[in-house]
Amino acid sequence: MSERIFIAVAWPYANGSLHLGQIAGAYLPPDIFARYHRTKGNEVLMVSGSDQHGTPITIKAEQEGKKPSEIAARYHQQFLESWQKFGISFDLFTTTGTPNHAKVAQDIFLTLLERGYIYKDTVSQSFCSQCQRFLADRYIEGTCPYCNSPGARGDQCEACGKPLSPAELIDPHCRI
16 A cells, blocks of 8 residues: 655745755755655655745845845756756745745644744844844854854854854844
């Protein structure tokens, strides 16, 4: 008897080309897993898509003087071409910019809110007096408190991979 297999794969930010580490680490393993189950005769649904929202896309758009939607569309198309070149086959590779995605995300959010999993709170937010705006974690850089690497972002240190908060950075500053 065949099984129904659902494979949900990480959604890359649509702000830059995929690199070999992403393909080998996040996309090749689920493709191999899907192929294995298909050869066994199982019904497989492998899905993913481009994350078209978030600070990384906004930063790239500001750097290039473009709209975030233009950046997201360009890299989504590149992702589709990459999957084809590498022979990775998704049953669905969509975007977070579709009306369906917005409805599903809103339904999940409202359900979580209704059941008390989401609540209002007051939190500190970094503000740049020069830019005159509040800063998302990716707009803040400093020295990593774990490996002392300069240029760590307010969400993660690329050098050691440690997740961070802006408050943890040594000598944090606005990167705009």
